[in-house]
Amino acid sequence: MGAGSSKQKITSQDKAILDLKVQRDKLKQYQKKINVVVDKELELARRALSQGDKRKALLALKKKKYQEQLLEKTEEQLMTLEGMTQSIEYALVEKQVLEGLKHGNDVLKEIHKEMSVEDVERIMDDTADAIAYQNEIDELLSDKITAEDEEEILAELETLQKEELEAELPQVPQNPVVSKPTSVSLPEVPTHVPGRVENVGI
Template sequence: MGNVFGRIERPSRVTEQDRAILQLKQQRDKLKQYQRKLTVQLEKERLLAKQLLKDGRKERALLLLKKKRYQDQLLDKTETQISNLERVVQDLEFAQIEVKVLEGLKIGNDCLKKMHEALSIEEIERIMEETQDAVEYQKQIDEMLAGSLSQEDEEAVLAELEAIAQISSVLKDEDVKLPEVPNEPLPPVPELKKERKPAEVEQDGEILLA
């Protein structure tokens, strides 16, 4: 049974720059493989030319060395191409980083712009004025308190502060013991005697209390 709703295709996170970088790296890796293979082949041909000279086959050795010389030039070109590919890959990767940095700066600038719109110049000036008024008011209070207390009052306040600090230090150092809760059961409460109501006696038409 097939999917009724169909398959939801999510947007790919791979960009064209990512694909280009991947292709360049694949080409670079292939060139490196060719470079290693050619290096091994050149070493074998160098040893073979040495053996041909030893066997007196100079013409054959000369032809082999000419071939080796051509392959050496190919090896140099391969090294240059690898370097160029690596340089292009690095430039593309760095360009991607620059794009991300620019995107981050754009987001930051948009946030700053919204914050500036939320706080207008008038609002900032009002807040600063209120802050300055609060500072001036506190300064006036401090000046009033400083002028209303004499030297003796200042010394009394400091002495009281020192006494409170000492009491707090003593209470902190000493453990305050609370009274223990008794474990023994409490004695029973005596029952109160009920008062007997006086009896009523009727005599000669009158009700008397006995």
Template sequence: MLARGDKKRALLALRRKKYQESLLAKTDAQLEQLEKLTTNVEFALIQKDVVFGLQQGTNVLQEIHREMGGLAHIEKLMGETAEAIAYQNEVSEMLGGSMSNADEDEVEDELSALEAEMAISLPSAQAILPNVPDTQPLVTHDPMIETRTEELETERRQLVPA
């Protein structure tokens, strides 16, 4: 426009160019703000998911702690366990390490005396058992006898240790 000598139109074109450049700068700034906002929203959604996960984890832990009975129950259980271990150690010490040779000899003598006493009090098996019959027994079917035989067998099993 300047080459034609139209200064007003050249000035108008420059103003329009300047306006559009400022409009483009404002639009770029708005787009940049929009990108920042989008990034912030995405980050906030991730934080929300993290907080939700933490909340769920906390709820599960609290449920597990309720099932375990709380600290008082755990302390009681630990105390009982310690007492049981101490008792077992005491029993092990009494049975294992603290018996002298004289005590061991006395225990063996007592065992020998008990074995001798058992041999005297039990009659020989040969004297109790009758002779085996040579003939086949007669088979009769009597429900009363079968029931009584089963009862006696059950009683015998209860009296005789396995």
């Protein structure tokens, strides 16, 4: 079961990227082999010249040139593979971003369905009605309340504020207990100690 679920996770895009990377690795290995052949042909050309065999040296250099041309083509193919791999990977990222945007749009549509234009207008109307009703009450009360009533109301408000402030303050004991200092009686020092002979002037 685990193997089957893991196979299902591999998409065609993942397989395409994997194939491209495998081909890239093969081309890099082929490049290394070509570089070995190029170095070998160059060494043969030098050895042939040292032996005075110009024809053999020329043939080795021609083979070297052919291998270098193969190396250039391989480099071009590598660049093509790298570009294609990056394009596919970027397209996948772009696809994920688009899917995220699509999901966001779907969520917005659901929210708009839940809160339609009619609902918004109804809420605005209810709010406007509530404000108008409050204004009517304020005007009605302002007509009925005199200046003296206004002063009494303000005084009552101030009293309520003081009571609220006192309720928040910590309670102080009404009858604090004051501790009186206790007198300490010291022992009397005797003026005459038995057995002691006082000096008597002769």
